[in-house]
Amino acid sequence: MTHIPAKAASSSVSSGSLLLTLMKARTFIALIAVLIFFSIAAPNFLSTANLILMSKHVALNAFLAMGMTFVIITGGIDLSVGSIVGLCGMVAGYLVLNGIDLQFGYTIYFNVVEIALITLAVGILIGAVNGLLITRLNVAPFIATLGVLYVARGLALLSSDGRTFPNLVGKPELGTTGFGFLGAGRLLGLPVAIWILIVVALAAAYLAKYTPLGRHIFAVGGNERASRISGVRVNMVKMFVYMFSGFCAAIVGLIISSELMASHPATGESFELNAIAAAVLGGTSMSGGRGTIGGTIVGAFVIGILSDGLVMMGVSSFWQMVIKGLVIIVAVVVDQAQRRLQSRVTLMQMAKAG
C-alpha cells in the first residue's frame, strides 16, 4: 500500500531536481548558446582580435556588476555607479592636466600611480557617502543612491563646465606621462584591463566564499534581524559593500579615461542599468541573500556578447535594445520559476514526511 505513493513521490522529486539543475545552470547555458549562435551567424566573431575587443567591453560592465552584486546581496541597490564612473574619470583627467593648485603660487602634480590611487579613493569615498546615508540616516538605498547619482554627475559637469578634458598624455617634466597604460597597455598579449578584472574578480570571489565579511554579506541579505542578534555588525557590512561598489566604479572611470586619453563628464550614463542587468542575469536575487561573483561575470559576458554580436550581424541598435530587455525579463522569470519549483519540492516532501 505504502509503496506506490512513495515511489510516485520520489520520481516526481527526481524529475523536479533535474529541471532544477538545468534552471540553476541557465546563465551558463545562455552563454554557450550565444557563443555558438554568433560564431555561426557572424563572420569573424571568433577571431582573436574580436574576442579581445569584446572582452574589453565586457570588462567595464563586469567591474560595475561585481560591486552591484555585493550590494544587491545585502538587499540594497546602487544607482550611483554610472555617475561615479563619470566623476572619477574627471578627477583623473583634472589631476593629469592641472594638478592641485595650492593657491599660493605652487601647484602639486602627481605621478600616474598617485593619480590612480587618489581616483580610487574618491570612488570609495562616494561609496562611503552612500553607505552613511543608508546606515546612519536610514535613507532607503534606492533613494540615497539616486540622490548621489545626481550629485556626482553634477560635480563631474561642474569640474570642467561640461567640457571634455582632452589629450591626457601628460608632461614628462611633471612626471604625469603613462596614463594610457591602463586602457591600452598589454601584458602577455592580454589587455591590462582584463588582468585587473581577473585580479579583482578572484579577490571578490575569495572574499565572498572564504572570509567572515563575505559570509556576513550573505547573512545580512538573508535575514538582517537574525544577523544582528548573531553579532554581525550590519552597518559595517553595508558600508563595505557600497564602498566596494564605489571602488569598482572608480576603476572603470580610470580605464575609460585612459583608453580614450580624455575625460568626458557624461561618461557612464546608464551604466548602472547594465550592471544591475548583468547581476540579475547571473542569478543574483533582488530580494537579497543570493548571488555569486562567478554568475555575475557570466551574466556580464552574456549581455556583452549579445550586444557586440548583434552589432556584427548588423542588427539595428533599436532592435538590440528590445532583445536585451527580453533576455533580462526571461532571466528573471526563469529565476522565479526555479524558486517556486524548489520550495514546492521541499514543502511536498515535508508534508508527506510530517
Added chain:
Amino acid sequence: MSAAAAHDVILKLEDVSKVYSGTVAVKRANFEVRKGAVNVLVGENGAGKSTLMKIIAGVEQPTLGRILLDGEEVSFSSSGDAVNRGIGMVFQELNLFGNMTVAENIFATREITNRFRKIDRKEQERRAAQFLERLQAGIRPDMLVEDLRIGQQQLVEIAKAVSLDARILIMDEPTSALSAAEVEILFKVIADLKARGVAIVYISHRLEELIRIGDYITVLRDGHITGQEEMKNVDTRWIVRQMIGSDAKDFAKADGHVPGEEIFRAEDICLPRVTGGMAVDHVSLSLRAGEILGIYGLMGAGRSELFDCIMGRHGQATGAIFIAGKKVKERDTTRRIRRGLALIPEDRQREGLVSILSVASNLTLASLSRFVRLFHIRGGPERQAVTQMVRELAIKVADPAQEVSSLSGGNQQKVVIGKALLTGPKVLLMDEPSRGIDVGAKADVFRTMRKLSRDGLGILFATSDLDEVLALSDRIAVMSNGKLTGMFDRAEATEAALVAASALGHGPAPHTESP
C-alpha cells in the same frame, strides 16, 4: 455530542495540513464550524490556531486536505473568494489602513458608489455610523484610523467584519487590546450575531472568556487537534490538559549538582515603551554558574524585552549588567556576545535563522572569528565544529550544506542553540526554547539545557509553560507587566503561587472595570 444536532455544521475541514518552510503548522486537522454558535478554538502559542483560521478565511491555502462549505467542496484562492462565500475575519494583527478614515476602512474594496462610479462618501459614513453605533465606542466614521487608540482600532476591525454580513465570522484574539468595558460590548454584539444564525469562530488565550461565551470548543496542540467538545461538558482543567497534553513530558531529571559562584547579575534594568509606560520595569536578578533560572510570565509580561535589554538590542534601555562580577560596559550586541552572552530568540524564523543559508553557515555565523586565520575562514576547523555540534545536539540533517529551511522546526531550533553554543557563552538566554517543536526535539532541548548547566553555564530561560518552568528550573522568577513579581526556590514554588504572581498588576476579571 448528542445535543450537537441543535446547530448545523456549516463548514468542515477534512484532513487539512499546512506546511511552511521548516514547520508543519497544521497536521491533518478535522474541524467543524456550527451555525448560530460560538466555536472556540484554543491552544498554546504556535499550536497552529491562526494558520487554521487563515486557511478558512482564504488567506492561506492548505498544502493538503479539503474544505467543505455547506457540504460542497470549495477552495479559496484569496480572502476575496472567502468573503464572497460569506466568511469574514477579524485578524489578530490589525489589517487597517492608517491613512484612511474609519468609513473608508470599513468599505475598503467594496466601496459604495453612485451612478457615475464616484464613491458616495456620505452614504458610506452613514452606514458605517450604524455599525459603530452598535459597538458604542464613540468612534466617528470620518476619523482617521491612525488617530485612534489600539483598542478602538480593534473595534473598527470588528465593525468591518460585522459589516460584511458574513455567515461565518472568525475572530482571532479580538479582545487582546480591549478594555473590560469594551469586551462586554463585544460580547453583546456576538450574542446578537449568534441569534441571527451567524457561525462565530473565536480564538483567545483567556480561558475564563472562552468558557463564558463558547458553545463548542476545539483544542489544538502542535498542529494536531487534540480535543473537540461541547463547552458545557468541559472545565478549565480539561482544556489545560488537552492544550498541554496528558502524556507526561520528558523533562530531563536534575542531576543534583550544586551551582557555583554568581556568574551573571542584572541591576535595575528599565526599558520604556514607545506608547508610554515601561516594557521592563526596574528588574534586577542574579544567576549562578550551573544554575537554571526560569522566568515565568504571560504573553507581554516583558520577558523577551528583558532578554533584549541584556543583549544590548535597545539603545534606550538603562541599568547595568555584570558577568562574573565585572561590569559589562559594551553596549552593542556584537561585543556582548564576545563577553560571553548568547541569546536564543523566541521567533526562530525572524530572528534565529538566516533561512536561505546552509545549516553549517547558520551554525557558525556568530562564531566565525574562531575559525579565522588573518582573514581566511579555515574550512577544516569550521567543518569539524559543525560536525561536532550536529552530533552533540543530535541535529537530524543528511548534509550540513543543506539549506536550514528544509529542516523540521525542532532541528531548526537545535541549529539556533548550536549557533549560540559555538560562541562559547558563559550565560545563555533562552526565550521559549521549546515553542513550536515536536515532543522528541523538546526532550533533546531540555536534556541539552541540563548538560550545559552541569558544564557550568548559567541559563536564564523564559517560558509561559508552567510544567516546563517547574520541571527544569533551580529557581523561578515571575514577571508581570514588566516587573519582577516573584522569586521562588524550586522547593517552595507551587503552580498556584506562580500563577498568582504572574497576574499581579493585571486588570482583574472582565466583570469589573480595570483601572
